[in-house]
Amino acid sequence: MFKQVKMWQVQCDRCGRGCIDDYMGIVAWTDKDSAEQVALDSEWRKIDGKLYCPDCYEIDDDTDEYRPKPPIR
Numbered sequence: 467m468f469k470q471v472k473m474w475q476v477q478c479d480r481c482g483r484g485c486i487d488d489y490m491g492i493v494a495w496t497d498k499d500s501a502e503q504v505a506l507d508s509e510w511r512k513i514d515g516k517l518y519c520p521d522c523y524e525i526d527d528d529t530d531e532y533r534p535k536p537p538i539r
C-alpha cells in the first residue's frame with residue numbers, strides 16, 4: 467500500500483535552490499533540524515534566520531561576516 471508522508475527540505479531564501487545530499491542521494495528529511503544540519507554541513511549559511519546556498523552569500527569586507535548577496539531580479 468501507499469502512504470503520503472511529510473518531509474522537509476532546506477531551500478535557499480535567495481535563489482530557491484533545494485539542499486540535497488548528492489552523495490547519499492537524499493532530497494528530504496523527516497525533521498527540519500536534520501535538513502538544516504545537512505545544509506549547514508554543506509557550506510550553506512544561516513544569516514538572520516534565513517538559509518542561503520553557497521552561491522548566495524558572500525563575505526562582508528568590512529565586518530568579515532557572511533551576508534546575503536543582493537536579491538535576484
Ligand SMILES: [Zn+2]
Pocket residue numbers: 478479480481482483518519520521522
Ligand atoms: Zn541560493
